[in-house]
Amino acid sequence: xxxxxxxxxxxxxxxxxxxxxxxxxxxxxxxxxxxxxxxxxxxxxxxxxxxxxxxxxxxxxxxxxxxxxxxxxxxxxxxxxxxxxxxxxxxxxxxxxxxxxxxxxxxxxxxxxxxxxxxxxxxxxxxxxxxxxxxxxxxxxxxxxxxxxxxxxxxxxxxxxxxxxxxxxxxxxxxxxxxxxxxxxxxxxxxxxxxxxxxxxxxxxxxxxxxxxxxxxxxxxxxxxxxxxxxxxxxxxxxxxxxxxxxxxxxxxxxxxxxxxxxxxxxxxxxxxxxxxxxxxxxxxxxxxxxxxxxxxxxxxxxxxxxxxxxxxxxxxxxxxxxxxxxxx
Ligand code: SAM
Ligand code: SF4
Numbered sequence: 001x002x003x004x005x006x007x008x009x010x011x012x013x014x015x016x017x018x019x020x021x022x023x024x025x026x027x028x029x030x031x032x033x034x035x036x037x038x039x040x041x042x043x044x045x046x047x048x049x050x051x052x053x054x055x056x057x058x059x060x061x062x063x064x065x066x067x068x069x070x071x072x073x074x075x076x077x078x079x080x081x082x083x084x085x086x087x088x089x090x091x092x093x094x095x096x097x098x099x100x101x102x103x104x105x106x107x108x109x110x111x112x113x114x115x116x117x118x119x120x121x122x123x124x125x126x127x128x129x130x131x132x133x134x135x136x137x138x139x140x141x142x143x144x145x146x147x148x149x150x151x152x153x154x155x156x157x158x159x160x161x162x163x164x165x166x167x168x169x170x171x172x173x174x175x176x177x178x179x180x181x182x183x184x185x186x187x188x189x190x191x192x193x194x195x196x197x198x199x200x201x202x203x204x205x206x207x208x209x210x211x212x213x214x215x216x217x218x219x220x221x222x223x224x225x226x227x228x229x230x231x232x233x234x235x236x237x238x239x240x241x242x243x244x245x246x247x248x249x250x251x252x253x254x255x256x257x258x259x260x261x262x263x264x265x266x267x268x269x270x271x272x273x274x275x276x277x278x279x280x281x282x283x284x285x286x287x288x289x290x291x292x293x294x295x296x297x298x299x300x301x302x303x304x305x306x307x308x309x310x311x312x313x314x315x316x317x318x319x320x321x322x323x324x325x326x327x328x329x
């Protein structure tokens with residue numbers, strides 16, 4: 001492995017979230033509008049070769065962890081081949097995937113064979129009707145089958161991510177957490193972030209409240225943080241097979257420890273989920289830049305990574321530059 005670059009706040013930047021598509025087979029209310037989504041056309045989206053080249057350059061700079069995301073990454077037709085090619089890049093420490101699970105039953109074995117060992121699956125509810133309301137698609141059973149396939153194939157851990165929204169699924173916090181007793185899942189509760197226009201204050205549930213609710217279920221022990229935990233604070237119920245994670249980007253932001261870069265499916269490098277600054281790597285690629293030139297531009301972007309986001313400021317919340325599916329969550 002190569003030494004990871006650091007930014008101007010002495011943070012080690014060793015993690016890339018690589019969005020391979022802005023397309024999706026769901027329309028989650030907190031992420032995508034129901035209709036009228038402008039998708040990247042063919043010339044806009046990075047090709048297979050461009051994605052692999054940028055992953056290779058990133059790894060040569062010292063990025064050791066890559067997460068494939070989207071949009072829905074498995075909705076891209078060459079997703080498995082892409083994972084395979086990226087997994088083979090020398091210097092890569094871990095390759096992981098975030099998916100909505102719709103196509104996971106079909107692809108779990110291929111993903112495992114391609115070299116992926118850990119998956120995060122979005123699951124905001126255990127009720128089929130509520131799933132339809134949140135995602136605007138009637139696909140709960142497909143997702144549940146995908147989750148079971150992930151366990152069977154041997155991904156470990158399988159992390160389930162639930163975005164908690166007041167009046168929508170906050171009544172299921174306990175039920176979702178109970179899954180960690182029966183299965184070795186890491187059930188992670190994520191604070192809702194203001195990516196879609198909504199009455200944010202009335203929907204937002206702070207992590208503190210989620211933890212209070214979990215406390216009714218049993219005693220939660222804090223567990224030591226592992227390398228793959230990222231910004232999640234980790235807990236476990238006594239005797240449970242799995243774990244509980246709390247991710248609080250809004251109420252208790254994790255910027256001081258942020259090690260992330262993001263590459264959008266149209267080739268823009270972002271050093272902060274909420275920043276308006278993007279570095280156009282696609283332009284460089286298509287102008288014939290060398291790996292060294294592209295690497296230098298990436299390091300220049302890293303050196304300007306913002307210290308923190310300003311999500312606690314309501315004015316800032318109204319100016320978020322791109323929706324989540326388009327950045328790559
Ligand atoms: N389609 C895949 C999925 O849903 O897992 C990967 C991309 S999705 C954009 C990545 C993650 O972002 C998901 O776990 C999703 O729940 C989360 N996400 C999207 N919009 C969000 C929001 N407004 N607040 C918090 N998390 C959000
Ligand atoms: Fe699609 Fe994931 Fe966004 Fe839901 S959260 S609309 S599954 S990209």
